[in-house]
Amino acid sequence: MTGFASGQGKIAGFSWQIDVRSVNNRGLDFRLRTPEWIEGLDNAARAHLQKLVSRGSIHANIRVVNDKKTSMGTTLDIASIVQSLEKIQMIETQAEELGVDLSPSKASDVLDLTLDNAEFVTNNEEIIFLKDELLKAFEGVVENFLSSRQTEGNELAKILTAQAKQIEMQITSATKLLPEREKRLKANFLEQLSTVLENVTEADPQRVAQELALLTIKADVTEELDRLKVHVKSFKQFLLQGAVIGRKMDFLMQELNREANTLCSKSQNSSLTAIGLELKVMIDQMREQVQNVE
Template identity: 40%
Template structure:
């Protein structure tokens, strides 16, 4: 089953002490790259989060984010006596030094002193990080399942597009085959005329050599191999789409082969219908290659 490399999932949770939000995003990547953005004050998160993704994705750049916000407690704020003593001692030294230098300072108010950083301490108790870690991690497995399910859903949609594009390619290959057959009569007549001109204007030319050159022209314009290879590539791509497991790299390589054969066919066309079929092939192959870039 085809899997997409792009996906998204999110979840929120809360308990008596904190609220949290998980988010998983993934985009295309050459290999597996799981990037974590986790609170560093909750110990033991990273190894467990990475373990949750092992065996679930084969390709893609995945970013996992967890934001945790602690709730405000009901405890009243209290004045820190040590911080107060330090501030008052500092103020006394500053005022004494100012008076010695003849500098007059404006009096400080209690509100200004209380507003200084560290003067008040919250009555809120710090949450138990072990309990919090267990709570937030309980939300991760179903979130990973939802993330994988979304990648599978997008993969199914991509597979349907690829299958339709393969049908277009197969139809264009048959059109090219028919155009090549129709071209044979015209090509034979053109070669006959060329041979007649050569033999009439090449006194002393080696007939065998002339025949060899004309045979070479015929071989170079033959597209039988390109038609056969394109047909084989269509069959190979359909088999890959039916496989379980990652097939993106194989499909990407196959798209290069598709493009190579289409280019060769265009270069050998020699007729408007065949050229049109070749250009049509290149257009569909380009569209298909864009979709393949999203396949895991």
């Protein structure tokens, strides 16, 4: 499910900006970027998100700038630049030894690393205070982020409810066709049986009755329609729960599609086949929407 939230502010001489966004994903994928010099911030922020989000590709960025140094102007001294270049060279050398291909470094990479070094704070108590305050700010942004996902979820629930009702209507239409279909199948069976008996001198009545019963059972689609009804009912109940239901809905989509396929293969009736194909289209459309559900 998609969502976005952003926030900014100031803490004890530091400016911060936090962005959290998500795009659809079948599983859970975190991509979190935090200042390396604030020890423990990455793990704490990641742990907080993992408690609240169970599906989606989540991108979060926490940016911190030292206003004191910014106000005085950041000086790109030779020593800082050399230090940054040495770090980049160390990474590239290690990657080459391990056979890992990296894209060529750019001047902007050196600049980013140099500025990050320039923002390093030596006061440990100040770092701890800054981390705690940033976590509070991060939790606030995440709350807004979850709210945006909930808003989208409410709209998505309306769409899925409407699609479920359309499937129910198709199931009802299919059920109404069964009596007439049964009559035609019975007439066909009797006609074929008469043809077979004309060419057979002896036939065991009990065996014939067994074969007819088997043919009737194989052609019966009542169970498929009943299972379709049950799956749709379960789907609607999941929508009302408002919990983490994405994976459960994925499973129901597979089962709905399985029953629709069986209905088409057993139909032996053009109208029932048309309904089965329409069901497959509707289920496929619903499955696309379910990919957005957490």
